[in-house]
Amino acid sequence: MKTSTAASASNLSKTYGEGVTQVVALDSVAIRIATGTFTAIMGPSGSGKSTLMHCLAGLDTPTSGQAWIGDTEITGLPDDKLTLLRRERVGFVFQAFNLVPTLSVLENITLPLDIAGAAVDRSWVDEVITTVGLADRLAHRPAELSGGQRQRVACARALATRPAIIFADEPTGNLDSRSGTDILRLLRRGVDTLDQTIVMVTHDPVAASYADRVLMLADGRIVHEIADPTPGLVHDVLKRLDRAGTPC
Numbered sequence: 577m578k579t580s581t582a583a584s585a586s587n588l589s590k591t592y593g594e595g596v597t598q599v600v601a602l603d604s605v606a607i608r609i610a611t612g613t614f615t616a617i618m619g620p621s622g623s624g625k626s627t628l629m630h631c632l633a634g635l636d637t638p639t640s641g642q643a644w645i646g647d648t649e650i651t652g653l654p655d656d657k658l659t660l661l662r663r664e665r666v667g668f669v670f671q672a673f674n675l676v677p678t679l680s681v682l683e684n685i686t687l688p689l690d691i692a693g694a695a696v697d698r699s700w701v702d703e704v705i706t707t708v709g710l711a712d713r714l715a716h717r718p719a720e721l722s723g724g725q726r727q728r729v730a731c732a733r734a735l736a737t738r739p740a741i742i743f744a745d746e747p748t749g750n751l752d753s754r755s756g757t758d759i760l761r762l763l764r765r766g767v768d769t770l771d772q773t774i775v776m777v778t779h780d781p782v783a784a785s786y787a788d789r790v791l792m793l794a795d796g797r798i799v800h801e802i803a804d805p806t807p808g809l810v811h812d813v814l815k816r817l818d819r820a821g822t823p824c
């Protein structure tokens with residue numbers, strides 16, 4: 577049983593606009609992410625997955641409610657402190673956080689450490705590089721890599737700083753199934769062997785089955801939770817949600 581908390585939120589709400597055009601993207605969400613666990617967030621398009629992840633990661637500000645990374649409350653934290661906290665304790669595997677094209681694979685992986693002015697723990701970085709299978713590509717530039725290899729670099733970059741938590745947004749979204757499987761196994765290994773904590777948004781029941789649990793969102797609320805998910809179970813719950821638009 578995991579006891580410490582990597583991230584959490586209480587009463588998290590986010591609305592856009594006002595009056596008749598108001599959109600409730602998040603509606604009083606409460607969540608606890610235990611350290612060393614892998615959580616998948618799923619739900620129909622527009623259900624609030626990205627908004628939830630951005631608010632949990634300190635990339636977006638909720639309209640009301642509170643969010644914590646570890647025991648630090650991030651809601652209300654001034655921008656400079658939030659930037660520092662993200663840099664030191666959060667890893668991202670987002671499409672928007674692309675690799676730097678002019679840097680080599682190795683330089684991209686150690687970039688967050690360089691920015692933070694942190695000493696590079698070379699044996700740790702080597703372990704991560706071996707884990708992601710990029711040892712023979714370190715001098716290459718991102719343009720010389722396949723999409724799957726690039727995504728593995730993004731994962732290695734996120735793991736290199738040993739962040740308290742990694743947020744991954746559709747990490748296998750643009751990949752063929754073999755590369756996608758590599759990435760998911762890698763993330764899973766990070767949790768199992770490195771005690772990494774991961775939160776991943778996905779639309780894919782197979783990807784979600786690598787997680788320890790799946791949280792289903794609908795209309796900005798967590799409406800269902802699946803422990804020890806299998807692709808079939810996730811698929812069935814998604815289908816019922818799509819049909820009913822309500823909890824199962």
Ligand SMILES: Nc1ncnc2c1ncn2[C@@H]1O[C@H](COP(=O)(O)OP(=O)(O)OP(=O)(O)O)[C@@H](O)[C@H]1O
Pocket residue numbers: 592593599600601619620621622623624625626627628
């Ligand atoms: N900047 C914005 N302005 C207005 N409405 C927004 C904005 N960002 C998101 N929304 C709305 O908030 C709701 C939740 O959006 P969000 O992107 O979190 O959903 P999602 O579940 O990640 O969707 P998808 O699976 O399609 O990426 C949607 O109805 C969306 O239209």
